[in-house]
Amino acid sequence: MSFRLKTVIGIAAIEFLMLAVLVISSINYITTSNEDRIVAQAQTASRLLATMTADATVALDIATLDELVYQAVSNPGIEYARVRLEDGTIVSQEGPIDILVLPFKQDSTIADTNDDHRLDVWSPIVVAGRPFGRVELGMSTSELKDTIADAREWMLGIAGAEIAIVAVFGLLLGQILTAQLVRLQKAAEQVAKGDFGYQTAVRGSDELAQTAISFNTMSEFLNTYAQRLEEARAEAEARRAAAEDRLYDAIESMPQGVAVLEADLTIVHVNDAFCAMFGLDRSKVRPGSNYRHLPVLQDVLEGELLQPDTEQAEDSRSEEADAVVGRMERHANPGAYRRWETKLPDGRIIQTTQEKMRDGGIVLVESDVTNLFEAADKNRQLERDLMQKQKLESLGTLAGGVAHEINTPAQYVGDNLNFLSGSMKDLFDCIEGLCEDLKSCGREEEVIRRLQKADYEYLLEEMPAAANQSLEGVGRIRDIISAVKFYAHPGATDKQQVNLNEVIRNTVIVTRNQWKYGSELDMKLDEDLPPIIANDGQMTQLLVNLIVNASDAIDSSGKDGLGRIEIETRSLDGSVELIIRDSGTGIPEDIRAKIFDPFFTTKPPGKGTGQGLTICRNIVCDKHDGTIDARPGKNGGTEFIITLPCQSTDVEGEEAIVDTVQTAVA
Numbered sequence: 001m002s003f004r005l006k007t008v009i010g011i012a013a014i015e016f017l018m019l020a021v022l023v024i025s026s027i028n029y030i031t032t033s034n035e036d037r038i039v040a041q042a043q044t045a046s047r048l049l050a051t052m053t054a055d056a057t058v059a060l061d062i063a064t065l066d067e068l069v070y071q072a073v074s075n076p077g078i079e080y081a082r083v084r085l086e087d088g089t090i091v092s093q094e095g096p097i098d099i100l101v102l103p104f105k106q107d108s109t110i111a112d113t114n115d116d117h118r119l120d121v122w123s124p125i126v127v128a129g130r131p132f133g134r135v136e137l138g139m140s141t142s143e144l145k146d147t148i149a150d151a152r153e154w155m156l157g158i159a160g161a162e163i164a165i166v167a168v169f170g171l172l173l174g175q176i177l178t179a180q181l182v183r184l185q186k187a188a189e190q191v192a193k194g195d196f197g198y199q200t201a202v203r204g205s206d207e208l209a210q211t212a213i214s215f216n217t218m219s220e221f222l223n224t225y226a227q228r229l230e231e232a233r234a235e236a237e238a239r240r241a242a243a244e245d246r247l248y249d250a251i252e253s254m255p256q257g258v259a260v261l262e263a264d265l266t267i268v269h270v271n272d273a274f275c276a277m278f279g280l281d282r283s284k285v286r287p288g289s290n291y292r293h294l295p296v297l298q299d300v301l302e303g304e305l306l307q308p309d310t311e312q313a314e315d316s317r318s319e320e321a322d323a324v325v326g327r328m329e330r331h332a333n334p335g336a337y338r339r340w341e342t343k344l345p346d347g348r349i350i351q352t353t354q355e356k357m358r359d360g361g362i363v364l365v366e367s368d369v370t371n372l373f374e375a376a377d378k379n380r381q382l383e384r385d386l387m388q389k390q391k392l393e394s395l396g397t398l399a400g401g402v403a404h405e406i407n408t409p410a411q412y413v414g415d416n417l418n419f420l421s422g423s424m425k426d427l428f429d430c431i432e433g434l435c436e437d438l439k440s441c442g443r444e445e446e447v448i449r450r451l452q453k454a455d456y457e458y459l460l461e462e463m464p465a466a467a468n469q470s471l472e473g474v475g476r477i478r479d480i481i482s483a484v485k486f487y488a489h490p491g492a493t494d495k496q497q498v499n500l501n502e503v504i505r506n507t508v509i510v511t512r513n514q515w516k517y518g519s520e521l522d523m524k525l526d527e528d529l530p531p532i533i534a535n536d537g538q539m540t541q542l543l544v545n546l547i548v549n550a551s552d553a554i555d556s557s558g559k560d561g562l563g564r565i566e567i568e569t570r571s572l573d574g575s576v577e578l579i580i581r582d583s584g585t586g587i588p589e590d591i592r593a594k595i596f597d598p599f600f601t602t603k604p605p606g607k608g609t610g611q612g613l614t615i616c617r618n619i620v621c622d623k624h625d626g627t628i629d630a631r632p633g634k635n636g637g638t639e640f641i642i643t644l645p646c647q648s649t650d651v652e653g654e655e656a657i658v659d660t661v662q663t664a665v666a
Contacts (some may be wrong), residue, residue: 118140500532521565530576532644
């Protein structure tokens with residue numbers, strides 16, 4: 001609605017309101033005054049008629065009463081008149097019969113006449129203070145209503161004419177008052193369209209003219225400001241374009257794969273290294289597509305999460321985050337998951353670093369850390385080898401000293417027992433010779449009595465046996481000392497010819513205390529087994545781990561009676577085979593592929609570290625070019641089958657590892 005129309009409507013509304021008040025008050029005044037006049041006229045006429053008919057009523061002069069009543073009804077506006085005695089007897093009446101037959105009902109105001117449009121009043125007939133009857137009179141109100149209707153129509157006509165005149169003059173006044181405003185409106189529209197500096201015409205010197213001058217000043221200022229803003233925008237756009245180009249070049253020059261994503265994983269940008277890392281066609285990885293649809297997700301979903309996140313939020317992670325997980329869960333929680341490594345099906349290890357941008361987007365940096373993991377594994381292996389070597393050297397030094405201290409007394413105990421065993425025979429021969437001499441002298445009974453007293457027969461039988469048992473015990477002590485010295489200090493760290501059967505026998509002796517309480521151990525060794533090129537210390541460690549595992553498996557089986565461990569060797573074409581069987585619980589099919597993985601164990605916490613079989617595989621496969629496998633035993637339990645070549649192809653490699661370890665120690 002225009003301002004001009006609002007002005008006209010406003011003036012018309014004010015005029016209409018004032019005329020309405022005037023018309024309503026005038027009509028109300030005319031109505032009230034005429035109603036009061038009719039009521040007064042009716043009451044006056046009734047009192048006058050009562051006075052005129054008083055004497056005729058007292059005298060019961062019916063003719064006079066009829067005449068007076070007829071004269072009263074002849075007056076304009078009076079519809080009927082009636083004279084009634086005190087007892088209610090009608091002595092005279094005049095008017096329409098249909099009105100006279102109606103019961104009389106007095107009306108106090110004009111409002112009471114709405115039903116019959118007739119004002120009914122009465123006045124008493126009193127003579128000398130005594131009532132003789134009353135006069136009833138009905139006056140018509142139709143004339144009053146016609147008069148009021150005419151007055152209302154005339155006033156409304158005058159009011160309508162005045163409103164029309166005011167509307168016309170209002171339009172003219174609005175046109176004059178709003179001309180400047182219309183010009184300001186058009187000028188504002190031009191400025192809104194971008195025509196900064198547009199000027200409007202100024203006419204007069206009133207407030208609207210001053211407003212037009214202020215508008216022109218503002219428009220000129222906006223024009224100047226817009227020019228400066230455009231210059232600043234162009235400069236900022238140039239700097240932004242230069243910064244984007246530099247940032248784009250920096251991202252493209254990075255060897256790591258970089259992906260910039262929106263919060264809903266819509267791709268903003270990926271660099272060439274990212275596409276090359278995951279074998280993506282750069283032309284198909286377009287900005288605006290969704291990261292969920294990239295083939296890289298399938299590789300990662302099939303990959304293995306190598307370790308938990310190094311940076312996490314305080315809230316706990318879901319169980320899925322500890323297993324093989326995809327990137328979708330992690331992208332939904334960029335604050336909780338910042339860095340993780342995934343091993344892809346092709347063997348590569350990818351480290352993903354994720355950062356959340358201020359606008360909610362995500363930046364992914366993918367780094368191929370396969371070489372780092374391989375180097376770390378080699379370093380860990382070197383550290384284990386070095387620790388094992390140091391442990392064995394320390395244990396060898398201790399065991400060598402203890403063995404020397406035990407071996408020296410065992411040596412002279414054995415020598416003395418040998419001396420006593422040989423001397424005992426000579427002594428008994430001498431005693432028998434003396435007994436023969438005494439018998440020849442006739443002292444046979446005395447000799448028999450003395451021999452019985454000394455329990456000669458018992459000593460003759462038991463003393464040599466005791467000496468032989470002592471010699472056998474000393475021999476076993478020497479064997480145990482020799483085995484301990486071999487296990488704890490096997491000799492050279494590089495490979496040499498090794499008799500595998502001898503290593504097995506020594507290891508069985510050393511581990512006897514581990515298996516003898518719950519198992520029986522049998523050895524089926526091929527005596528024609530050829531020597532192998534190996535590290536005897538590592539072979540001993542291999543056998544110790546497998547025998548101890550077999551003993552633990554038997555103990556955990558819960559079977560009654562002693563379990564059984566069998567160690568068998570046999571010669572193959574260019575290699576030897578070592579088989580270790582046990583009657584333990586066996587290895588379930590679903591975990592058999594994992595038993596050689598680092599830190600994997602089925603033993604309860606504190607019982608095993610999950611490193612034993614990993615070390616065994618490292619010794620057999622990596623250091624001796626052999627094979628190791630596990631399969632169910634024919635009669636339950638597990639069989640470990642180790643194949644070792646008679647000639648090693650990795651002697652130089654072992655020497656290089658030893659040199660590296662020695663260098664690290666230095």
